[in-house]
Amino acid sequence: MKEPRFGKAVTVLAILAGLSGPGLAGSEDVVIADAWARATIGMNRPGAAYLTLRNSGDADVTVTGLATPLAMMSEIHRTTTNADGVSSMAPAGEITIAAGGSIALEPGGLHAMLMQLQEPLTEGATLPLTVMFSDGGEVTVEAPILGFAARGPED
Ligand SMILES: [Cu+2]
Numbered sequence: 001m002k003e004p005r006f007g008k009a010v011t012v013l014a015i016l017a018g019l020s021g022p023g024l025a026g027s028e029d030v031v032i033a034d035a036w037a038r039a040t041i042g043m044n045r046p047g048a049a050y051l052t053l054r055n056s057g058d059a060d061v062t063v064t065g066l067a068t069p070l071a072m073m074s075e076i077h078r079t080t081t082n083a084d085g086v087s088s089m090a091p092a093g094e095i096t097i098a099a100g101g102s103i104a105l106e107p108g109g110l111h112a113m114l115m116q117l118q119e120p121l122t123e124g125a126t127l128p129l130t131v132m133f134s135d136g137g138e139v140t141v142e143a144p145i146l147g148f149a150a151r152g153p154e155d
Contacts, residue, residue: 027137029057035143039123047114055097062134063095072116
């Protein structure tokens with residue numbers, strides 16, 4: 001049984017070397033801008049939050065999930081509108097931000113869906129929102145909560 005153990009040790013060393021190696025690109029190259037959430041009436045319906053992810057690194061970065069203490073479950077959803085003008089949404093799965101690229105979560109497209117709210121999203125308060133990445137990194141932003149009819153952070 002020595003060989004499997006040796007194999008595991010080599011793997012761990014490789015991971016450690018990767019973490020400290022120069023030129024490592026990953027979630028530390030991602031900047032989150034223009035985060036905001038929309039106020040909710042009560043807690044019966046999910047809340048929505050929006051933000052822009054910019055990847056200034058030279059490697060693609062993948063978003064694996066979202067979390068906020070104000071909701072039991074948070075997911076990135078994608079809204080699509082069919083030829084009949086009917087909109088529907090579904091979980092978008094993992095989202096990859098190309099090296100040097102950016103992805104916007106905005107009304108009518110991708111959004112952070114905040115399900116099973118633990119308290120209403122109140123205009124004027126802020127929502128802590130954590131974005132998780134496939135390299136294990138996390139970035140947390142405080143998204144201001146705007147009014148019920150807000151369409152963007154400038155409203
Ligand atoms: Cu949704």
